[in-house]
Amino acid sequence: MTQVIFFSYSGNSKKIAEIISKELKAEIFEIKTKIKLPYIIWLILSFIPFISFPIKDFEVKGEIIYLCFPKWTFNCPPVTSLIKSKKLAGKVIYLVISYGGWRVESYAESYAKFINKNGGKVKGIFLIRRGEEYKIKDIINNKDNNNK
Ligand SMILES: Cc1cc2nc3c(=O)[nH]c(=O)nc-3n(C[C@H](O)[C@H](O)[C@H](O)COP(=O)(O)O)c2cc1C
Secondary structure (H helix, E strand, O other): OEEEEEOOOOOHHHHHHHHHHHHHOOEEEEOOEOOOOOHHHHHHHOOOOOOOOOEOOOOOOOOEEEEEEEOOOOOOHHHHHHHHOOOOOOOEEEEEEEEOOOOHHHHHHHHHHHHHHOOOEEEEEEEEEOOOHHHHHHHHHOHHHOOO
């Protein structure tokens, strides 16, 4: 079973997740934090590598997971929290990262390594620039010859 899991602050990763879920007829699930924080606090936390932030508990049901989330400086704490929980262990993961325009490759690579270290198997990385969410549809339908 394929499951789409996303975290989104301003809606772009959510849009991408919805397209994937529709294309693959996969269940979709939103990562929610236990407390909502203002932008400035997220910005500060995003500078601290590997810091996590508590998320509401949920079950990772799929064997194949599309994990959609934004590029946040060095770290997206709610996603880091999910990875540290080891709930992605043994799962095949496609990373789908929404970004504004800078240094997304190294971020994606470091998340891929971190997931693999915590037992997941990252099989593909898709980088989607803000405003180009529609592109994910073609990318996932041709994913064997597209790794970006
Ligand atoms: C705290 C924070 C840090 C960000 N840092 C970066 C960054 O380093 N590089 C980048 O390209 N975009 C950065 N962005 C922009 C987001 O990656 C971009 O707007 C993305 O589409 C947001 O996805 P969302 O709507 O799912 O939250 C940052 C946004 C936030 C809120």
